[in-house]
Amino acid sequence: MFSVSRVLFQALSASKGMKRVASRYGLRHERSFARRFVAGESVADAIAVARRIEAAGMTQTLDYLGESVATMAEADLATRAHIGILNQIANADVGRNVSLKLTQVGLTVDRATCVDNLRRILDPAGTHGFFVRIDMEDSRYTQVTLDIFETVWQLGYQNTGVALQSYLPRSVQDARRMNQLGARVRLVKGAYREPGKVAYRSKAQVDAAFVEIMRLLLTEGVSPAIATHDPAMIDATRSFAAEKGIAPDRYEFQMLYGIRRDLQASLASQGCRVRVYVPFGGEWFPYFMRRLGERPANVGFVLRSLLSER
Numbered sequence: 001m002f003s004v005s006r007v008l009f010q011a012l013s014a015s016k017g018m019k020r021v022a023s024r025y026g027l028r029h030e031r032s033f034a035r036r037f038v039a040g041e042s043v044a045d046a047i048a049v050a051r052r053i054e055a056a057g058m059t060q061t062l063d064y065l066g067e068s069v070a071t072m073a074e075a076d077l078a079t080r081a082h083i084g085i086l087n088q089i090a091n092a093d094v095g096r097n098v099s100l101k102l103t104q105v106g107l108t109v110d111r112a113t114c115v116d117n118l119r120r121i122l123d124p125a126g127t128h129g130f131f132v133r134i135d136m137e138d139s140r141y142t143q144v145t146l147d148i149f150e151t152v153w154q155l156g157y158q159n160t161g162v163a164l165q166s167y168l169p170r171s172v173q174d175a176r177r178m179n180q181l182g183a184r185v186r187l188v189k190g191a192y193r194e195p196g197k198v199a200y201r202s203k204a205q206v207d208a209a210f211v212e213i214m215r216l217l218l219t220e221g222v223s224p225a226i227a228t229h230d231p232a233m234i235d236a237t238r239s240f241a242a243e244k245g246i247a248p249d250r251y252e253f254q255m256l257y258g259i260r261r262d263l264q265a266s267l268a269s270q271g272c273r274v275r276v277y278v279p280f281g282g283e284w285f286p287y288f289m290r291r292l293g294e295r296p297a298n299v300g301f302v303l304r305s306l307l308s309e310r
């Protein structure tokens, strides 16, 4: 699971030089290399992509990229940016669903501030009928993310849900807890490089756990999102739902913008609910590097795009 490429790209994502060069070229034109996975820098770019996705019979969640801010001032800036973005989306005729990371709104700076900032976002989100998904980050933040989620949930913010990663053995229990609360879960395999003592290392184990949690969510959960591009996981979900008589509108598949577009369209045309996760914004570099690390063939795609720009 933790391939050499994942290790390499995680390391490269910390490189300031790489980031500078990539930022200069990545989204420059309509055809620049990062555009395959990132909608653009502005919320207007994201809304334009959202319209195209909806016209194709799917839904979307918009993610204003950013993570690991280092100061209160940066966390405040990101929080204000989110609030402004909610207003812009609310004024556009697209679905109201966003995703965010807690380290973007201050988790690594101060936990109480992070909760306050999250509430500053959830308040207007609630007023405008948004659903807010809290992404799951690396395992240093799993417990605190779930704790903060439960804190805001118990305060009455139920227009929100979390993501759980099947590479973490603990996620089975976490899924049971979320089902008890009636909270919406997005199930993913997990995108970070984790130590062997906290995460499964083999694809077989990660996949088996994915299927186990998928079953828990489909039978006991609320509107689960099965987020994967893996045809085996998608087939397992559809077969299980059919076997248990669970209608296709009781759950949804989610995929990332630019990945397996063929599969997205094919599932939608077969009556499955498909939501596309659309990242946008200036801080796209770590997200982009995680996508490269997942699939080395993406590097060839980037190099070809770069060469064709010259």
Ligand SMILES: Cc1cc2nc3c(=O)[nH]c(=O)nc-3n(C[C@H](O)[C@H](O)[C@H](O)COP(=O)(O)OP(=O)(O)OC[C@H]3O[C@@H](n4cnc5c(N)ncnc54)[C@H](O)[C@@H]3O)c2cc1C
Residues within 6 Å of the ligand: 134, 135, 136, 137, 163, 165, 188, 189, 190, 191, 192, 227, 228, 229, 230, 231, 254, 255, 256, 259, 260, 276, 277, 290, 291, 292, 294, 295, 298
């Ligand atoms: C909507 C959504 C939200 C997510 N949110 C989170 C989150 O909050 N936290 C988190 O840790 N992770 C998140 N992820 C990422 C996830 O954890 C995986 O890293 C990622 O989805 C790849 O795993 P996979 O399930 O697609 O299966 P894999 O077994 O990795 O891949 C299956 C197939 O999908 C295709 N594929 C997968 N990745 C790529 C790629 N980068 N480029 C091209 N093709 C690819 C390939 O055809 C591959 O053979 C999210 C993923 C999705 C779809």
